[in-house]
Amino acid sequence: MDTTVITRVADTQWHALEDDQVVGRGEAWPRLDGRLFLSIDSWHDSAFGLLADAMLADLPRPLYTMVDEADVDLRSRWERAGFTIRRREWVYFLPTDPQVTGLGSAQPPSGVTILPLGEAEKDPLRALDRAIRDEVEASVGWQEMPAEVLPRLDDAAVVDPTKYAVAMEVESGEYVGLLRVAPVPRQPRIGLIAVRADRQRHGIARALLAEVLGSLHRSGVRTASAEVGERNRAATTLFDTIGAEHAGSNVEVVLHR
Secondary structure (H helix, E strand, O other): OOOOEEEEEEOOEEEEEEOOEEEEEEEEEEOOOOOEEEEEEEOOHHHHHHHHHHHHHHOOOOEEEEEEOOOHHHHHHHHHOOOEEEEEEEEEEEEOOHHHHOOOOOOOOOOEEEEOOOOOOHHHHHHHHHHHHHHHHHOOOHHHOOOOOOOOOOOOOOOOHHHEEEEEEOOOOOEEEEEEEEOOOOOOEEEEEEEOHHHOOOOHHHHHHHHHHHHHHHOOOOEEEEEEEOOOHHHHHHHHHOOOEEEEEEEEEEEOO
16 A cells, blocks of 8 residues: 655645655746746655646646656656647757857957856846847747746846856947856856847857857866757757757646646
8 A cells, every 4th residue: 555645845845755754856836937837856656646646636727847858757757647748948068169169250240249257237137138038928938938047037036147148239338148157067058048139140149159158168168058949940050050969858748737
């Protein structure tokens, strides 16, 4: 007889217990676009199923989660709970060596300069973040952005300029593009590359990548990672031109009922 007990330990957290020992954890968190994402970390299948049942009974629909497409067992568990594939993200490994990427000579367009990691000011950075997110929401919709993108940099958020390189118009001082680096141990992750809609297709994203990847290379980092939605042709084309390696894919799955 299964002796696993599921306990909701907080509004967004559940534990699976056996003999008062935690054998699984579930968590729910809302994204900026209002969608609710789930994660379950369990020691065995039965704990996963019980956690899923408890969470799905407590939470409103629709619900979402991300799964490594190569992890067949985990994907099957979510599918048994009723989830289906909504979208796919490609995972890339990006070389940092400018001799490999060909970015050594990449320059921003005339009148634009690149501020290296750590040199951006908080208020203009926050304003750029808001403007870009509004543009994304008005076009493809924020639900098409990678699931790991940070929440909006609102007034309550702590902005860390050391994680951002920024493209700035020299004459006005306005920020028009950004690249965020998540300092994951041993392999930094490019969390977001974004350029204002009216400044796109002028080489700004390429210049931001050149600055950040070059900086990582000089510090001894050989590769960085990134995730890109499969429908984001501009980003996938950019990565392909710098010798990025397609290293796998993640799928976003959804439960509507």
